[in-house]
Amino acid sequence: MAKKKMEIDALDGDKKPLRYWVLNEKIHNAADDGAKHIVVKNVLGQRFIADCMEHKDLKIDIHGTPGNDLGVFLSGPTIEVFGSCEDQTGNTMNAGTIIVHGNAWDVTGLAARNGKIFVKGNGGYRIGIHMKEYQDQRPIVVYGGCVKEFFGEYMAGGILVALGMKIGNNKVEEVPSKEVVRGSLGSGIHGGAIYVRGEVPEHYLGVAANIQPFTDDDLKLLTPILKEFCKYFKMPIENIWEREITKIAPSSSRPYGAYYNPRTV
Amino acid sequence: MPEKMEGIRIEIPSRYKVNIDREKCKICKRCTINCTFDTLSFNGERIVADHDNCVACQRCSAKCPQEAITIIDNQMAFPFHAAYDERIRRIGWEQASTGGVMLASCGNDLPYPSIFDDLVLDAAQVTNPAIDPLREPIETKCFLGAKPAKLEFTETGDEITLKTNLPPNIELSTPIMVGQMSLGSISYNAQIALFKAALEVGTLVGTGEGGLHPDFYKYGKIINSEVASGRFGVDANYLKKVAALEIKIGQGAKPGHGGHLPGEKTSKLISETRMIPKGTDALSPYPHHDIYSIEDLQQLIFALKEATRYRVPVGVKIAAVHNSAAIASGMVRAGADFITLDGFRGGTGATPRIIRDHAGIPIELAIATVDQRLREEGIRHKTTLCAGGSIRYSADLVKALALGADVAMICTPVLIAMGCRVCQQCHRGTCAWGIATQNPAYSQRLNIEVGARRIANLFHAWTEELREICGAMGIDSVESFIGNRDRLRYVGPNPKIADIMDVKHAGEAWG
Numbered sequence: 001m002a003k004k005k006m007e008i009d010a011l012d013g014d015k016k017p018l019r020y021w022v023l024n025e026k027i028h029n030a031a032d033d034g035a036k037h038i039v040v041k042n043v044l045g046q047r048f049i050a051d052c053m054e055h056k057d058l059k060i061d062i063h064g065t066p067g068n069d070l071g072v073f074l075s076g077p078t079i080e081v082f083g084s085c086e087d088q089t090g091n092t093m094n095a096g097t098i099i100v101h102g103n104a105w106d107v108t109g110l111a112a113r114n115g116k117i118f119v120k121g122n123g124g125y126r127i128g129i130h131m132k133e134y135q136d137q138r139p140i141v142v143y144g145g146c147v148k149e150f151f152g153e154y155m156a157g158g159i160l161v162a163l164g165m166k167i168g169n170n171k172v173e174e175v176p177s178k179e180v181v182r183g184s185l186g187s188g189i190h191g192g193a194i195y196v197r198g199e200v201p202e203h204y205l206g207v208a209a210n211i212q213p214f215t216d217d218d219l220k221l222l223t224p225i226l227k228e229f230c231k232y233f234k235m236p237i238e239n240i241w242e243r244e245i246t247k248i249a250p251s252s253s254r255p256y257g258a259y260y261n262p263r264t265v
Numbered sequence: 266m267p268e269k270m271e272g273i274r275i276e277i278p279s280r281y282k283v284n285i286d287r288e289k290c291k292i293c294k295r296c297t298i299n300c301t302f303d304t305l306s307f308n309g310e311r312i313v314a315d316h317d318n319c320v321a322c323q324r325c326s327a328k329c330p331q332e333a334i335t336i337i338d339n340q341m342a343f344p345f346h347a348a349y350d351e352r353i354r355r356i357g358w359e360q361a362s363t364g365g366v367m368l369a370s371c372g373n374d375l376p377y378p379s380i381f382d383d384l385v386l387d388a389a390q391v392t393n394p395a396i397d398p399l400r401e402p403i404e405t406k407c408f409l410g411a412k413p414a415k416l417e418f419t420e421t422g423d424e425i426t427l428k429t430n431l432p433p434n435i436e437l438s439t440p441i442m443v444g445q446m447s448l449g450s451i452s453y454n455a456q457i458a459l460f461k462a463a464l465e466v467g468t469l470v471g472t473g474e475g476g477l478h479p480d481f482y483k484y485g486k487i488i489n490s491e492v493a494s495g496r497f498g499v500d501a502n503y504l505k506k507v508a509a510l511e512i513k514i515g516q517g518a519k520p521g522h523g524g525h526l527p528g529e530k531t532s533k534l535i536s537e538t539r540m541i542p543k544g545t546d547a548l549s550p551y552p553h554h555d556i557y558s559i560e561d562l563q564q565l566i567f568a569l570k571e572a573t574r575y576r577v578p579v580g581v582k583i584a585a586v587h588n589s590a591a592i593a594s595g596m597v598r599a600g601a602d603f604i605t606l607d608g609f610r611g612g613t614g615a616t617p618r619i620i621r622d623h624a625g626i627p628i629e630l631a632i633a634t635v636d637q638r639l640r641e642e643g644i645r646h647k648t649t650l651c652a653g654g655s656i657r658y659s660a661d662l663v664k665a666l667a668l669g670a671d672v673a674m675i676c677t678p679v680l681i682a683m684g685c686r687v688c689q690q691c692h693r694g695t696c697a698w699g700i701a702t703q704n705p706a707y708s709q710r711l712n713i714e715v716g717a718r719r720i721a722n723l724f725h726a727w728t729e730e731l732r733e734i735c736g737a738m739g740i741d742s743v744e745s746f747i748g749n750r751d752r753l754r755y756v757g758p759n760p761k762i763a764d765i766m767d768v769k770h771a772g773e774a775w776g
Contacts, residue, residue: 024571047564052572054501072568075501088555091568092496110555111496113540129554130495134540154550156541190546254528254546260617261365262693264320265280265355 006035010064011042020046020067031055031077039063045086053077056095071098074115080232087124090117093139099232103145112139112158116225120167120233123147131192133157142229146175149182152248153206156191159225163197163240172239185209186248194248195222197240210251218247275358278341279316283325287311289333296325296334301695301707322688324697356618369618370691370701372518372654372677373610380629381661383757385771389739396741398732404742405728407671409442409469409509410434410578411602412646432602433578435508438467439728440666440743443720444607444653444674445491445513445582447473448538449526449547450614450691452708455683455700458716460484462679465717466724469508471674474498474524474549476538482506491582492569494523495549497539501572509603510569511580512562514553517611517654520584520625524549525615530694532703559592563599570600578602578649584624585609585631585654590638596648597639603649605674606631611654612677614701615692628655629668633766636669636748659730666731668766669748682723683716751775 008026010018018026023046030038036058043049043064050060052073062070062081071079072091084102093112100117106124109117114137122145129150131139139158144167152160164180166173177198186194187206195218200211222245223237230237283304290312297305297312304318305325319336326334343351356367389395396403410433417428443463448456450473460481463470469489476498477490485506492499493513504510515521526535526547536543556562562581569579580603581596583589589606596604608628613621632652639645652665653674662673681687684698691701699711731743740746754771755763763770 021571025574028574048568048571051568052501052504068564069568073499073501073504073572088564091555092499094500107554111499113496113500126554130548130550132497132541134536134542137540153554154548156545156548188548190548191542259366260368260525260527261359261363262368263359263363264369264689265277265352265359265367 004035005037005039006030007039007041009041010044010046017042017044017046020048024048024051027060028053031058037061043083048072050074050077050079053096071096074098084121085119089119090115090141093117094137101233104143109139109141109158109160112141113137114139116140116228117142118229118232119143119145121145123162126150126153128152128155128158128160128194130154130156131158131160133192140225142225144229144233146180147182150184150187150206151181152186152192152194152209153184153188155186155189155194155250158192159221160192160194161197161222161225161229162195163229164243165197165239167233167235172235174243177243186250189248189250190252190254191250193218196246196248197243198246199244200246200248205248208251209248212247212249214245214247218245274362277355277358279319279339280355281319281321282316282337282339283314283319284335284337285312285314286331286333286335289331291331291333293330295328295330299324299328299697301697301702301704302690302693320688320690321686322690322697323686367618368615368692369621369689370613370615370693371687371689372612373622374689375622377610377627378757379655380627380757380762380766381655381657381664383755383762384629384664384667384753384768385756386663386667386734386738387752387754388737393739395739396736398729398736401736402741403732403735404744405439405731407437407440407649407744408434409437409580409603409649409651409672411648414646433576435469435578436467437469437672439724439731440670440672440747441662441724441727442468442489442651442672442674443470443679444605444611444676445471445473445489445511445516446612446676447475447491447614448478449473449475449530449535449703450701451680452696452699452702452711453478453534454708454711454713455680455716456481458683458711458713458720459679460487461713461717462720462724463487465721468724471511472498472503472507474513475535476540477503477507478534478538489580492565493549494551494553495547497541497547497549500540504569504572507577509578509580510573511582511603511605512553512565512569512601513582514556514562515582515584515586515607516613516616517584517607517609517625517628518613519616519620520586520609521551522616522620523551527615530703535703559595559599562596566600580605580649580651582607582651584611585626585628586624587626589626589631590634593635594638594642594644597644601648603651603672604635605651605653606635606670607674608652608654612680613691628652628665630762630765632665632668632670633750633768637767640748659727662727663731663734664753666743666747667749667753668768669750671747678723679720682719683711684719 045067047067056076058077078097085104087106093115100119103121142161164175184206186209474493488507489509581601582605609625651672652670696702
C-alpha cells in the first residue's frame with residue numbers, strides 16, 4: 001500500500017521533461033496504489049494528465065504548466081494547477097474539479113457534461129463550447145478574468161461565468177466592461193446560461209443568444225458557485241457584487257425546429 | 266423561416282396508391298393499427314387511405330390476413346420534360362410550399378453507376394488449382410488494429426519468446442463489421458439484435474454517436490464506441506467497457522455535416538443514453554472543435570489511448586472525399602489503429618437530401634487510392650483499412666477486399682436482414698417495422714431473437730460466399746486476398762476509372 005500522499009517529479013534523472021505517457025502512467029499507478037494526494041512537480045507541457053481518471057477522493061496538485069487536454073474525460077478527481085493551462089482543459093469532462101491559479105486558454109470545458117472548472121485568470125476562444133447537462137449533472141466553468149470570442153458556442157447546458165477581474169495577491173482590479181467577453185457570444189446556444197459581470201453590448205450576442213433578466217433565482221444559483229471560486233483564490237465575494245451581472249440564455253431550446261422539411265418527394 | 270399561409274401548399278399527386286380489394290377486405294382494421302404513417306384509417310364503414318401519406322413501407326400489405334392490400338406506384342402522367350423530370354419537379358413544389366431544407370435518410374438513392382458492378386473476378390484455371398471450400402479450410406479470420414513492421418524474438422536455450430510489443434488487436438471471425446448506428450437512429454430492439462448477432466458471429470458493432478445504454482455494457486467485448494463531435498454519451502464506461510473506439514470525423518451519407526437529432530426523437534430512453542434532457546435537440550457540431558488539423562486529430566486519438574491506457578485499438582472514420590488518400594495518410598501517421606472510409610452511398614438516420622445525394626465519392630475509388638497511398642508510403646501495416654457505405658451484398662464485399670480494404674463495414678444490409686423495406690423514412694422516427702423508431706409500441710414489433718438470427722444468417726451466407734470466391738481463385742486465406750487487384754478486371758465504360766484503381770481491363774493478362 002502506497003502512502004496517502006505521493007510526489008512525482010515530471011523531470012527525469014537528466015532534468016529533462018518526462019514524455020507524457022511515462023508521466024501519466026506514474027500518476028495512474030500512484031492512484032491505483034491508493035494515493036489520495038498526488039503532487040506533480042516540474043510539469044512542462046505534458047498532455048492528457050489525469051485522462052479519464054475515476055478516483056472520486058483523489059487530489060492532484062500540478063506545479064508548472066500542463067499541456068493540452070488536462071483532465072480530458074475526467075470522472076472524479078480534483079486537480080489544482082499552480083500555473084497556467086494550455087488548451088482543452090477539462091475536455092469532455094464528466095465529474096471532478098479543476099482549479100487553475102493562472103490562465104486556461106482555448107476551448108476549456110469542451111463538451112463537458114459535469115464537473116467544475118475555476119480559472120483565476122483569462123481564457124481564449126470557444127470556451128465552454130457544446131457543454132451539456134443531464135439530470136443532476138451540470139458543468140460549471142468560472143473565469144476570474146476575461147475570455148475571447150465564441151464564449152459558450154453551441155451550448156446545450158451548464159453554467160459559464162466570466163467575471164472580468166484581475167485578481168492579484170492582495171488586490172482585485174476591474175477590467176472595462178466591454179473587454180470581459182467578445183463577439184459571437186453564445187452562438188447557437190440552446191441550453192444552459194452564460195453570466196457575464198458587467199454590461200454586454202447587444203452586438204456581441206451570437207445566433208440564438210438573448211440577454212435575459214438576472215433574477216433572484218440566478219443569484220441563488222450563482223452564490224454558492226462564486227463562494228467556492230472566492231475560497232480557492234482567497235478573495236472576498238463582496239468584490240464580485242460591485243458590478244451587475246448580465247445573464248445570456250437561449251431564445252429557444254429548439255432554435256432549428258422548423259429548419260427541415262421531413263417529407264419525401 | 267417562412268410564415269405559414271393559407272393555400273400555400275402546392276397540390277402534388279401522391280407518389281403511391283394503396284389499393285384495397287373491397288371483396289377480400291373483412292374490415293378487421295389490422296392495417297390501420299399497423300400503419301405508422303397516418304395513411305390507413307376506418308371511417309365507420311370501411312378502410313380508407315390517405316394516399317399522400319403512404320411511403321410504400323409495405324407493412325399493411327404484409328400484415329393483411331386477406332392479402333387485400335397492394336401498394337402501387339401512382340402512375341400519373343406528367344407533361345414530358347427530360348430535364349425537369351418528376352423528381353426535380355416534386356422537390357421544387359415541396360420547397361416552394363415550405364421553404365425547408367429537404368431532409369432524407371437511408372442512403373443516396375440516385376442512379377449513379379456502381380463501379381463494383383463494372384468489376385469482374387478472376388478464377389483459377391489449370392495452372393493454379395482452385396480450392397473446394399466445403400472440404401478444405403479457407404481462413405476468414407482477421408484482426409482489427411495496427412500491426413508491427415517486423416517481429417523480433419529472443420532465444421534462450423530451447424525457448425523462443427516474442428520480444429516485439431504487439432499493439433492491441435481485435436479478432437474478427439470474418440472481415441465484416443457492423444458500422445455505426447446509434448440508439449436514436451435505430452431502436453432498442455434493433456440494437457440488441459445487432460449485439461446478439463455479433464456475439465454469435467464474432468465481430469464488432471458500432472454504437473453510433475448515441476452513447477451506450479447501461480443495459481448494453483454486458484455486450485462490451487463486441488462494441489466499437491463512436492466518439493463524435495457532440496460527444497454524446499461519452500463517459501468513462503463508454504470508453505473503458507468496450508473493445509474498440511472510433512473517432513467519427515465524417516459520414517458517407519453526410520460528408521462535412523454534423524448531426525441533428527430532433528427534440529421529438531429525444532425520448533426517455535434516448536435521453537438516458539445520450540445523457541441530454543428529454544425533448545431537446547441533440548446537435549452534433551459539424552467539425553470537432555478540438556480538431557482542425559492532423560496534429561489535433563493525433564491529440565484526440567492519444568487522449569483516447571491514454572484514457573484506456575493503450576488497451577484498445579483507436580480508429581478514425583472519414584467520409585470518402587476527393588482528398589481521402591492524403592487525409593488517410595495523415596490519420597495513420599496520427600496513430601489511427603484502424604481507419605474507416607465511408608462511401609457516398611452510405612446510410613444515415615437523417616441528413617439533408619442535398620448532401621446525401623451529391624457529396625462524397627464512390628467507395629471503390631477511395632479504397633483503391635487510400636490502399637495504394639499507404640502502400641507507397643510504407644505505412645499500410647500500421648492500420649486496418651475498413652470500408653463501408655456502398656457494400657450492398659457479398660459481391661461488393663469481395664471486390665472491396667480485392668481493391669484493398671481489410672474489413673467491410675455494413676449497416677443497410679443488416680437493416681434489410683431485419684426486415685427493412687428501404688422506404689427511406691428513418692428520419693421520421695415512425696418506422697413501421699420497429700427498426701428505425703423510438704416509439705416503444707413500434708419498436709416491440711421487432712422480435713429480438715428472430716432479428717439476431719437473421720443478421721447472423723446474413724453474416725454466415727456472406728462469409729460462405731467469400732470462401733467460395735477465394736476457393737475459386739485458389740486462395741486459402743482472406744488475408745492474402747486483400748489488395749489483390751490483379752484478380753480483378755474492369756468491364757465498365759471508362760478506362761480512367763480502371764487506371765485510378767490500378768485494375769487492368771478485362772482481356773489483359775497477368776502482368
